[in-house]
Amino acid sequence: NAGVTQTPKFQVLKTGQSMTLQCAQDMNHEYMSWYRQDPGMGLRLIHYSVGAGITDQGEVPNGYNVSRSTTEDFPLRLLSAAPSQTSVYFCASSSGNHPNTEAFFGQGTRLTVV
Amino acid sequence: AQKVTQAQTEISVVEKEDVTLDCVYETRDTTYYLFWYKQPPSGELVFLIRRNSFDEQNEISGRYSWNFQKSTSSFNFTITASQVVDSAVYFCALRDYNTDKLIFGTGTRLQVFP
Numbered sequence: 001n002a003g004v005t006q007t008p009k010f011q012v013l014k015t016g017q018s019m020t021l022q023c024a025q026d027m028n029h030e031y032m033s034w035y036r037q038d039p040g041m042g043l044r045l046i047h048y049s050v051g052a053g054i055t056d057q058g059e060v061p062n063g064y065n066v067s068r069s070t071t072e073d074f075p076l077r078l079l080s081a082a083p084s085q086t087s088v089y090f091c092a093s094s095s096g097n098h099p100n101t102e103a104f105f106g107q108g109t110r111l112t113v114v
Numbered sequence: 115a116q117k118v119t120q121a122q123t124e125i126s127v128v129e130k131e132d133v134t135l136d137c138v139y140e141t142r143d144t145t146y147y148l149f150w151y152k153q154p155p156s157g158e159l160v161f162l163i164r165r166n167s168f169d170e171q172n173e174i175s176g177r178y179s180w181n182f183q184k185s186t187s188s189f190n191f192t193i194t195a196s197q198v199v200d201s202a203v204y205f206c207a208l209r210d211y212n213t214d215k216l217i218f219g220t221g222t223r224l225q226v227f228p
Contacts, residue, residue: 031213031214033214033215033216035216035218040123040220041220042120042205042218042219042220042221043205043207043216043218044218045215045216045217048213048214048215050213050214056213058215088157090159092216094214101164102149102161102164103149103161103209103214103216104161105151105158105159107157107158108157108158108159110157
């Protein structure tokens with residue numbers, strides 16, 4: 001059972017570079033989301049999606065884009081990386097039809113922007 | 115606005131001590147879900163428990179127990195006879211009923227010393 005798969009696990013970018021963090025789930029979950037984790041701040045929601053073709057902004061969306069063309073995939077794009085985007089990123093998925101279930105998280109991507 | 119507060123930033127105990135991690139939440143929803151996640155040093159997020167707003171029964175799972183009190187908007191987590199393997203960051207989270215968004219507290223780092 002793969003669950004939620006994030007790639008890459010580690011990434012170093014130079015300021016101004018762009019990249020895409022990949023997230024895929026094989027549980028047919030409707031809801032997917034991206035969080036960033038910074039020291040002392042917990043996990044903060046970047047973007048989320050309640051189904052294919054539907055996305056919305058979370059708490060800290062600036063500098064990030066998302067799209068949801070399929071149920072399985074929810075990539076996160078950094079358009080022009082900045083040192084402030086150095087963080088650990090987590091993708092999560094959950095079943096909107098069964099709210100009394102937990103969100104499943106990927107292993108995380110540790111991103112450093114220099 | 116929805117909010118989760120974990121006032122304890124860091125707790126240190128000696129093995130076999132009992133320890134309680136506090137979680138206070140704010141929401142205007144009548145239906146909501148609360149969660150606890152564990153993040154060990156390896157970095158992944160491990161689901162521990164969920165509780166819906168209609169179920170105020172306390173729960174015990176081995177050395178872990180949870181106390182949910184709607185009257186004080188609290189969902190506290192107790193580890194009995196702590197062990198070194200319990201050392202981790204623990205997050206309390208509130209799920210938005212309509213969007214499945216998770217609102218996390220800032221986490222409590224628990225260090226259990228031998």
